[in-house]
Amino acid sequence: MSGPDQPPKASAEETHGSEAPQGPQNPTPPADEAAAAGADGDLPVRLGQERLNEPVVRTGMFGIHGTPDTSGYGTLRVYRAPLLDSPRPYGSYFDVVADTLGGALQADGLGFSDAVEHVVVDRGELTFYVRRERLPEVAKKLRDDPELRFELCTGVSGVHYPEDAGRELHAVYHMLSITHNRRVRLEVSVPDADPHVPSLVGVYPTCNWHERETWDFFGIVFDGHPSLTRIEMPDDWKGHPQRKDYPLGGIPVEYRGAKIPPPEDRRHYS
C-alpha cells in the first residue's frame, strides 16, 4: 500500500502543487463509480497505487544517465499521473455543458458514461474523453442541441503517447460555441494496432482537411472520410512524421572542423 511510502518527490515534480490530473493512461473507473467509492478520503491513497501502474516518464535527475552519479537522484522515477475524473462541481459553465450533453444523450437512449469515458477540468478548460464509436453522436449533440450549440469545430489535432499501451494515439477536437461563448475539447484515444476513428466530416465539414493532416502526421485513419490522403507531405511519403517514433531527420552540420549534431542527438537536460 502507499501512503507515506509513495514517492512524494514524484508528485511534487509532476504537478507543481496542482492536483489536476493530466495525460491519458490506463482506464480508471468513470466519474460516478469514483464518487460512489468515497473518493475524497481515498484520493491520495488511490493516486499512489495507480501511479505505480502508470508508465515511467523520466528517470534520474539532471539528465545524467549511465555516468557515475553522486547526486543521489539517479534512481528517481517520475511516473505519469493517472487520469482521474474531475470531481463535481466543475465550475463555470462546465456543469451545464456536461449535464446538457448527458441529457441529450440519454434522450437518445445512450448513457453518458457509454459515450464519455472521463470528464477532466484542468486549467480552466473542459475535456471530454469520448469513446471512438460514439464520437459522431456526441459531436452531433454538441452541434445541434440548442443549449450546447457548438457550431464551430476549430479542428483536429493528433498527439502520440507511445508509452500508453492501448491508447497511443489521441485525436483532439476543439469546439467553440459562438451562441453561448463557450469552448470544449473532445479527446478520443485509439490504440496503435487499430488506429481508426469515425470521421466528423459529416457533422463538421471543416474537419476534412484537419483529419487529412492528422492521418498524414500520425496515421490515425478516419473512417468515412471522403478522401483520406496525404495533404502536407508528398503523396508518396512513407511514414507518419509527427509520431514520436519517427526521427526528426536532421543531419550533423560541419563548420570549420567542428561537427554539431542534429537537434535530436543533442544534450537533453531531463
Next chain:
Amino acid sequence: MGLEEKLPSGILLTSVEKVAGWARARSVWPATFGLACCAIELFQTGGPKHDLARFGMERASNTPRQADLMIVAGRLSQKMAPVTRQIYDQMADPKWVISMGVCASSGGMFNNYAIVQGCDHIIPVDIYLPGCPPRPEMLLDAILKLHDKIQNMKLGKDRDREITELEEARLNMRPLHLPVPEGSEL
C-alpha cells in the same frame, strides 16, 4: 550561341563581353520564387523605399521562360524540390540563382525531415545570401554582387577557359579545417 562563339579571344571578344555584360547586368528579370518569410522581404525590396526598379528589376517575370534570375526566397521543402528543379530547367540561359536567406542556403534553423538542407542540392547557386530574413539592403547587396558577376562574365572561348579555371580552383580548394587536438571532437 551567337557572335561571341565565333570570335577568337582578343580585344574584340573582350569588347563584346563588356557590352553584353553591361546590358545583361542592367536588365535582370527576376523570376521571383518567393516561398516563405524571405519572400516578404523580397516584396518589401520591390516597394518604394528599397526600390528594385532602379536596377531594372521591377518587372518580375512570373513565367520562368522569360526570367534571368531565380531568387529562391525561403525554405525549400521536400515537396517543393522537384518543382524548383522544373522551374530552373524552364529558364533560358543565361540564368543565375540567388539563394536568399539561410533556409535556402543551408536549411537554416530547420534541420529536419521536411526541408532540403540548402537549395544547392537541387539547383546551382551563384550567390548565397544569409539572414533570417535578410534585410532588403542585404538583398540589394547580393544583387549588386551578382551584377558585378554578370558584368564580368566572359563569353565564348574565354568562358570555357574561365569555367575550367574555376573548376580547377574548386578541386584544389583546401578544406576549412583547423587542427583539432586529439580527443576533442564534439
Next chain:
Amino acid sequence: MSSSMPHAAAGASDAEAAEGRVYTVSGEDWDEIVAAAQSDDFESGERLVVNMGPQHPSTHGVLRLVLTLEGETVAEVRPAIGYLHTGIEKNMEYRTWTQGVTFCTRADYLMPIFNETAYCLAVERLLGIEDKVPERAQIIRVLMMEINRISSHLGGIAPMGLELGATTIYTQGARWRERTLDLLELITGLRMNHAFIRPGGVSQDLPPGALDAIRAFLDSSRPLVRRLHALIDANPIFIGRNKDVAYLDLQGCMALGVTGPILRATGLPWDLRKAQPYCGYETYDFDVPTTDTCDAYGRYLIRMRELDESMKIIRQCVDRLAARGSGGPDKDPVMIRDAKIGWPAALSLGPDGLGPSPEHIAHIMGQSMEALIHHFKILTEGFRVPAGQAYAAIESPRGELGAHVVSDGDTRPYRVHLRDPSFTHLQAVAAMCEGGMVADLIPAIASLDPVMGGVDR
C-alpha cells in the same frame, strides 16, 4: 481532333474517358488547346484540367490549385498544399519552451507576433501564471499585436492590388508597411520573425524614443490611409473584380470553420478580442467592423476599417505606457518576476554587442548565488511546465489562431499544434469559387488572404 495528333509537350495527352474527351494540359501545347476549342468537335461540356501553381504569381505563396474548367467557368477547384511544410511543430518538441517561440513565429510569417502570443498564452495557461504576467508586458503585447495587424493587413491588401494588375496599390501598401516594419525593428530589433513575446512577458522593454516614434508613425499614417482609400475604395475596376465575388454566407462559414474578416463579412461581429478577451483587450476601446455583403469587397472594406481600429488601439497603448513612465525593470517589469520561469536577463547593447546588461552580470556574479543558478538553469535547461494540455486562441488578422500545447512535465513541449486560420480557410476556396469564372479565383484567394507558412507549418 484525332487522337493521333502529335503533342508539343511530353506529358500532354488526350483520351476518351467516361466523362467524355479528356485533354491534359501540361505546357507548350496552348495552340493545340485553342485549336481544339475552336474546332467543331468541341462541345460546351468539354472540360479542361489546368494546374495552377505551386509557382504562380497570383497565389499567396506556394499554393497549387487543380482546376477543372468548362470554358471560363470553374467546375472544380482542388487546392493542394504542403509545398512549404517545415515540420515546425515537430521541431518544437526538441527545443525548450522559450526556444519554441523562435519556431512558431515562422509559421505564419506575415503575423509573427500573433503566433508567438498564441503559443505563449497557452504555455502561460499551463504554467498557471496567466494573471501574473506583468501589466506592462500585456500592454506591450497588445501594442505589438496591433502594429503587426496593420502590417499583416497591408501585406494582404497590397498583393490584392498587385494580383489584379494594379501595381500602384502594391507600392503604396508597401510604403506604409515599411513604416510599420521600422517600428517593429525599433522595438524588437528585427523586421520579421521577432521572437519577442516569450512565456512570462516580453523579452525587452521599449527602447527610449519608441513612444515618440510610434506617435510619429500614427500621425504620418493619416495621409497614407486617405491615399489608399482614395486609390482603392471607389475604383471601378477593383469593385468590378471584387464585388459579389467569392460569396460565402454565414452557414458556409460555420460549416467550414471560417473565422476572422471572412466571418465578419457575413454580418456576424465575432471577434475573440471582444468575446474572449486576452492580454487585457477588454480594457481597450475599439469597434469590430462588419459588412453584410459576404463577398471579397466586403472583406477588403473590413480589413481597411480594422487598420483604423488598430491605430486607435495603438494610440491607447502609447498613452498608457506614457502614463506609466519608464519605471525600469524593478518597478515596472516586462517579464514575470518568478525566478524559475521568467527569462533572467534583460538585454542591453554593450561595447561587445547585445547581451545581458552589466548590472545583471554584476548581480549574478557578485551578489546572488541563487540568481546565478537560476540564470544558468533557465538558459541551458529551460523551465519546466507542469503536465497537462491547454488551448489558447487569439484573434489574428486572418481569423482564430489557436495553439494546442501538451506538456508532460518536461523542459520541452510534448506536442504543439498551431490551429492556423489560413489552413481552415483554404478549404473554403472550393465553396467560394466553383461555378464562378477563372478570373474570379484570384480576388477570391486574395480576399481569403492565406499565408502558406501558416497553412503548411
